Amino acid sequence: MHAKTTYIAQVLSISLIWIFVIAIAIWIINLLLISIELKDVPGASIGISIIVIPVFFVLAGILTYVFIGLHKEEKKIIKSSQE
Amino acid sequence: MEIKRRDFLKLLGGISGAVAFSAYGCNQIIDIPERLIEMAKKGAGIESWKNTICGQCPGGCGISVRLIDGIPVYIKGNPIYPVNQGGMCPSGHSALEVLYNPDRIKEPMKRIGLPGSGKWESISWDEALQIISDYMIKQRENNKSHQVVFIDGSEQNSLMKEHISHFMKAYGSPNYYQYPSVKNSSVPFQLLQGIEQIPSYDFFNTKYILSFGSNFLEEGYSPIYYSKMYAHLREETEARRARFIQIDSRMSLTAANADRWMPIRPGTYGALALGVAYVLIREELYDKQFVNKYTFGFEDWTDKNGQTHLGFKSNVLGNYYPEQVSEITGVQSETILEIARELGINKPSLVLGDQGSADNTNSTFSQMAVYSLNALLGNFNNESGLSFTDQPPLAELPEVKVDKLATIGNKQPPIGLSQNSAFPFTNFSVDSFIENVLADDPYPVSALFLYKGNPLFNALNHHDFAEALKKIPLVVSFDSFLTETSEYADIILPDHTFLEKWDEISNIPSVGFTHVGIQQPVIEPLFNTRNSAEVLVDLGNLIGESVSNALPFENYEQEIKFRVEKIYRSGKGAIISEGLKGSWLEFLHQRGWQEGEYNSFNEFWELLTRNGGWWNPIKQKKYIKNLFKTPSGKFEFYSQLLKKKIDQIVLSRGEDTPQNRELLINSLNISARGDKIFLPHHEEVPVDEGIPLYLTTYKLLTNRNGQSSNQPMMQEMFGYTNRKYWSSWGEIHPKTAAQNGISDGDWMWIESSVGNIKVQAKVHPCVMRDVVAVPFGLGHTSYGRFAKGYGINPYSIVKNKYDVINGNSAPQATRVKISRAT
Amino acid sequence: MPKNKQLDFGQDAALYRPIYETGKGFYITVCVLLAVYLWALYLYITQVYYGLGVTGMNQPITWGFYIVNFVFFIGISHAGTLISAILRLSKAEWRRPITRMAEVITAIVLAIGGLHPILDLGRPDRMLNLLSDGRLQSPLLWDVTSITAYFTASTIYLYLPMIPDIAKLRDRGTKLKWFYNFLSWGWQGTAHQVKVLNRAINILMVMVIPIAISVHTVISYIFSMTLQPGWHSTIFGPYFVVGAIFSGIAALLIVMIVFRKVYHLEEYLKEIHFQYLSTLLLIMSLLWFYFTFSEFLTGIFGSQTHELHIIAYKFTGVYAPFFWGMVICNFVIPVIILSFKKFKTITGIMIVSISVVIGMWLERLNIVVPSLANPRMDLPLGIYIPSLVEWALFIGGIAVFMLGFTMFAKFFPLISIWEIEEGRKESIKDVEKRLRSYLPGKET
Amino acid sequence: MPKWAMVIDLDKCTGCGDCMAACKLENNIAIVSPEEANVGRVMFWMDMITTYEGEYPNIKVKRIPKPCFHCDNPPCTRVCPVYATYKNDEGLVGQIYHRCIGCRYCMVACPYTAKVFNWYEPKWPDEFKSCLNPDVSLRMVGVVEKCSFCAHRLIKVKENADMEEREIYDGEYSPACGESCPTNAIYFGDIDNKESQVYKLSQSSRSYREMENLGTEPKVIYLSKRE
Structure with missing residues (x-):
């Protein structure tokens, strides 16, 4: 039970990262759209977005990768110890 | 009913900008102020413009006040008013801060504390007038009407001057004085030319302008008129570009705009002018024809008694050779030769000497010297630059029927005159006045009326003046603000500000055409104040007898109408209007046409008030002869007027013996002897031995005479050229600074024999070596929250010295030393 | 689940002790730092209330301490991630006790530095305008994005290598078990887990280096994208990065020396670590000088009026003491002390590090203020005297850093325990193997 | 689209x-306290610069009025993080006070130091509030402001012209500074209109712009006889 709560909290925290990253992506796309609308050097905005958005996603991806990787093992261990 | 689109737009006026903002690309630039939205909701915001005359300085510029719902929000120059042609100066723009000043006197006040204590109580107008009139009736009944003195500090050439003088005449006092007065300043011209008026200079037809400290862009009578004129010198085409040389001990605004600035020691303009004359005469560059025909006293001459007199030429050639002049003035002799030659070759030229830093103990003589260069160069014909304007055809106020009491009073000697014959050419000098009041000589002053101005702040001897004010039993001030002077008043009768009142302002000194401007209220009086002109009438009615009939008009507006009606009837000149040029008027005039036909006076009056004024650029054809109203009918290098006056004084004091004469000359502080006295010559300025530096004070466009100090915008802009805001500074030359161990921005003490002041040093090369230049205008000890305690008043360390002839104060005649303040 | 709760600290006792034993000194430090922080916070609130008028900024010096400190703190933040990533990447085995501290510095200082532009805002209440109406074209927005990215990356980069240590603390179970349990993500130390973690760390450290470099480059762009003399220079990007690493190493050295003393970590942070790091510091100092020299030489040689004017002002004007102070702190002192073995003691290194940190701060000041103080168009020189509020916020920023570091040390080991263990177990073998691979001849 | 420009004749x-x-007066610019003013926080949209040339005594002083130059290629608008300063179609560089976050980056980026900042909340005595110009919004603490030409x-002038169904004539739209200049040294108009006075003057041999080498293309052109 206790382990489950912790697990849910951990999942929540990892999803927070995703919310954060998605929010940033939305924000940057919003700014990009404004700059296109106002014809205010959209090229620069596009350039920045192309670099920034993937960076954030990769970072979140790495974190998730580790999270999943560790937990898979934990479950395995728990299973094997129960057996 | 049909509403035209145009009218609808007018109705929207001020708010229309905001209402329709979104239709245009600019919507992002401005945000709509909340207040505007409020107003738009109420359906208000009607814009209108009203023309009037600016009262911030004697310049008499026409202004247009922008009103939104009757509330003035902006002032611009009246584009059709001929004096300023839409131009403005910074202080004109801050006039709204006068109108809405939080420190205005809102109702009549009576002092309850000691003089200067600042304790006041409000009283009603009736009560105030009752107190004053009771006192005045008593004075009159006791044959003391002459003991009532009126000092008019308004520098504007307005109807008010006539008005007050009528009142005083009817009451029976010879003591109506203007301080400062144009009369005093015009003495040099009077002595040489016999005309008691400030000449106007016309730059249009001039090729070369040599100005001896004439700071006409800043300290002139009408700086904006001269700015307009100056702009013509700098038009696109090369041919119009006259060369303009400014001689001054500091780089004034005018000097900064000159082609060349020549630093000079203060108080030596006369010597330099005569040095220039020396070269002109030596090299025969002067206008011989003019000098022979129209001048008197150039060559040595013999009077009817067979006595030979020294001529201008011999005097100059004998005493003012360039090396000697160079010694006196600090201007290199090569430079003197250079400018004299330029001046002699480039004709027509103009030589200016008044309206600036010439105020010194020797200013009359030095201005005579400067002005005589114009005669040498023959600058007195109609085409060239010097002229005197005609009086406008305004109706004279009806003659006062003086009763017996008043006649007795009027015959008393004026108290503004010196008792020991100093200042022979003036009826008022503030120095003599203070002296006389303190000595009760020839009689005590029992009441003093002060209209505008702030003589206590402007006077060199504050302390004595304050004592004198304390001594006078009744001091009444007509002012909108609590100035240093009105702090000593017993009763203050608050006047309207110039934006709330009627007045008529005509012929600004030094402006080159006849004109009349109408000052009219742009807004109903904000407070319980009254136009002093009408207050005087009421006072007269309370006093009764001849005084009550002196000014038989319903109100001041009617009085102005009465005066102006004569212009209407004379048919001369024209009401100013759009696109009306002087040359066009002249053209019409020559062909016998009249500009502007009006069906009735009312129509004339309405147009006059709407447009703001009337003018007549056409000069009566003047022959050169008519220019000189001297005994000889010529331009007098040798001033017979001065000689006559001095002879008169000598005789009036007893026998005409050399001893008596010597005594008088001595008492006048004139160092020259013999014929030289009456010729333009250089008088040494008396100095304190051992004090190394000259103190020069000057006035800035933003705060002339310190009266703009209660306007925060002007306080902030006070030193905009030096980026010193709300504060005074002292300009010194880098070498002078180095000698005294002072660097830019340091605080320094300036010490004279009278006292010392602390200012921040502004070290720059725009000031003569050995000169400390401090601006005048700040350092108020009263005058409201924005004025009090900011900066210093340099007059507090200036010695109490006056010009020996015309009685003007000499704020440039003090020596000081400086030291770094720690 | 682990059954044996160890009460003694075992082999790496020195590393566990600070977490479980709290002395009086800790409370005093925290209280003092907290007080300083609250004082600064109060003064910041007055600034928000009255407006930026409470600072010493004016026209034309419209940027002052806040921007100086912003650049300075972000510079310090390069200590960590960048150094530790480079050291990890280059498989420098001596990195093991250093990386954690470096990464902590980064995360904390970055958070502080990143907030500085907000301190500088005239209308912090309108911060959210950046979200709705931001302009990505503005270098300021580049900063916002790159600092956010760097902060995210460096926090992850701090966190991931800490998981095994957190698990160790969790297994001890004496303190905040739920907390460590939550953070340890079920770490059991299995081979797979180690593999996953190492892979993630490897990807991260490759990513973090360009991000870190971009951050400081972008900060330099704030200045170099304008047309101001003294700023408008292409060299600014690398110059700032070098300066940042330089100050970062110095800050790291200071932290190492202080915590070595306080937490008795002499066994872990040995002379050799300081020797290596200080050599790096010396190299950076020379590099810094090279950049400074080229920057000024091009300015002087080009002789553009305004450029020369500002250089002359830096050399001889009001800010000359700061300029020469910077040269002494950043170049003269480090080179003299670090070039001689005799002076290269821990004390010597401490002196050098402090001098470099001061010097780098002065450098930021010398970049920001003199260019602004000399407006073009013959306007008068500006004078900037920072007010109490600005000093307070600067000191407050340092206090927050110290507080953050102290608090971190209270909950997590300052030296990566598992990496030390790993080092003991495997490094020697690894290194030997690696060395062999370098050597000529066949691998055996 | 017109392109508004100003010509200042420094000779005049x-x-x-x-x-x-x-x-x-026109733009309701706040008057800061005297202490503030003297530490460099004084606010003038139109500033006055003094330059000295030559050696004493042959020294020349020139005063140069300096508004915002409304650059055609403004360095300030490029750096603004929130679109609070921008250039509109008619070449006017505007400032949106309600959006400005007060980072002062535009002030730093302006090579002409043309912008000013509200360091404190601008205050007026109550009496003066009644004579504020209702057409111009008041600024608040912490925002950047500058000359708007x-x-x-312009809005009013356009509206008038629109109502009367005509074009704006040359000289109809003039900022407050040009309107009241006592020497008529400030000209204002559409520089794209070859008939306008501003265009003609800008072609004068005396014309120059400040720091042309920066490529900011200022739309304030000075006329000065080069000696």
């Missing part, structure tokens, strides 16, 4: 400071 300009005062006047 006396440096009297009227433009500064007219500007302050009196853009509020």
